[in-house]
């Protein structure tokens with residue numbers, strides 16, 4: 056294809072371009088098309104069609120070559136991806152192959168990626184809690200990073216907006232640190248989870264609530280979900296394979312088909328966005344405009360340019376950083392919009408390094424039924440109203456329970472059946488994992504490697520991110536506090552399990568590098584997610600986050616995206632972009 060053919064240029068010109076079709080990109084595509092913009096959605100990976108491209112979704116364990124286990128060969132070939140708990144024989148096809156997508160670990164960092172239509176929305180664990188004003192106020196109150204330009208009140212209506220469409224189940228718990236949302240009915244807690252909730256309420260006078268998790272599952276679909284072609288979750292907990300019922304929210308089951316139905320979406324797969332094209336003569340005043348993106352065909356390596364007045368970057372946090380760093384011009388030699396040198400800096404993540412386990416000897420006449428795709432949740436209780444520990448911020452935690460068994464799987468055929476028939480239940484096993492807020496710091500950064508490139512000639516990303524003293528103190532406190540809570544609940548055999556050599560990244564909640572803020576001198580984006588210095592480029596994935604809370608992030612990415620897209624369409628219609 057020639058760049059100079061006028062018809063061809065017309066064919067490659069849209070109102071808006073969205074880069075990346077994962078959780079945030081799916082929302083950009085849905086909102087921009089829904090509000091009338093002819094939109095091009097560019098995805099570097101292959102197409103994954105809802106239902107038909109979920110090859111393992113209906114398989115029984117014995118239908119897998121290795122009963123669902125990963126082989127040593129697969130593990131050795133993918134030392135990074137295979138460290139993710141969701142990487143299995145049933146789901147490995149949704150994770151990138153380590154060798155095909157190298158990056159430089161200046162410090163150890165497990166970068167978990169899903170390069171396909173739907174991105175990581177296919178494999179995610181669907182935990183969806185709103186952030187609260189405690190989170191948006193964090194940097195200003197505790198004196199780190201930079202002040203957020205928006206607060207909870209700005210985003211609250213957009214949480215409601217995306218929750219209704221995506222379908223979020225949960226209970227209205229009335230907690231200031233975890234605002235209630237537009238919930239579908241909650242899952243039920245197990246008897247031991249209920250017991251723990253009651254014990255914590257009694258021993259801590261309401262200051263350490265334990266609630267059922269809030270998650271993106273259709274416990275009772277509404278009309279808007281049936282209109283998307285989705286149905287009720289069947290409690291199979293095989294979600295990382297893709298769900299044939301559309302029981303959980305993914306871009307594939309929800310936002311992308313919806314955008315397609317608008318007739319305004321063009322999606323191109325195998326399209327690796329190399330950089331954003333910038334024209335300093337367009338747009339007048341001090342700053343020019345982005346005019347489009349440069350794309351490399353993943354298979355043929357052919358380069359094509361696409362043009363639009365509005366560009367949404369949704370390639371996931373670190374890839375969005377990479378694209379901006381790689382978008383150089385005379386005006387921006389260090390990356391698009393990067394006058395202040397902050398691009399790529401102040402990366403934060405969630406500290407998932409440690410867990411606690413125990414046993415409970417009660418309720419031995421009960422067990423669980425079905426496989427509820429959810430657990431209980433302990434919202435942050437540390438340093439909420441005031442600073443009370445020797446570390447900043449706090450942590451939330453999961454809380455899960457299951458009956459132990461003496462599961463005897465010896466023998467095959469008839470013998471195996473007989474062994475299993477003798478299975479006896481033991482005590483309840485209880486456990487929690489910590490999800491700690493980390494402080495965004497200039498020293499946690501990503502940059503382009505000066506010499507190494509990937510197979511498309513794009514510089515490899517160098518990641519330099521590590522834990523700090525605040526994280527170590529938080530881990531110690533988690534061990535002490537959770538041990539105390541488990542002890543008060545009468546749990547026994549309590550053990551903490553820290554893994555100091557577990558690298559950051561496996562939380563898969565990396566954020567920052569293109570942070571929002573009030574001042575162009577100290578931030579990259581304004582309160583509408585526009586690059587301060589190139590207003591028609593919007594960043595609405597995790598790269599935009601100024602700080603990172605203890606809650607899971609993706610619901611906030613969705614809400615921020617819908618809010619920014621609404622603004623972008625209004626500006627586009629006024630001719631301002």
Ligand SMILES: Cc1cc2nc3c(=O)[nH]c(=O)nc-3n(C[C@H](O)[C@H](O)[C@H](O)COP(=O)(O)OP(=O)(O)OC[C@H]3O[C@@H](n4cnc5c(N)ncnc54)[C@H](O)[C@@H]3O)c2cc1C
Nearest residue numbers: 075077078079099170174175180181182328371596607609
């Ligand atoms: C196992 C697992 C469990 C998780 N659990 C939770 C959870 O419980 N709750 C929660 O909130 N979050 C969870 N997450 C994280 C969640 O999946 C991410 O926060 C979310 O998917 C981020 O959305 P995104 O749109 O930024 O990126 P993604 O969903 O990763 O989508 C990015 C897309 O951009 C494409 N892309 C990248 N680079 C380019 C390029 N140069 N050109 C074109 N396309 C490109 C990618 O191929 C991909 O499709 C989990 C993730 C995993 C893997």
Ligand code: SF4
Nearest residue numbers: 288289291292298302
């Ligand atoms: S648990 Fe629900 S969402 Fe997950 S695969 Fe089963 S039906 Fe689908």
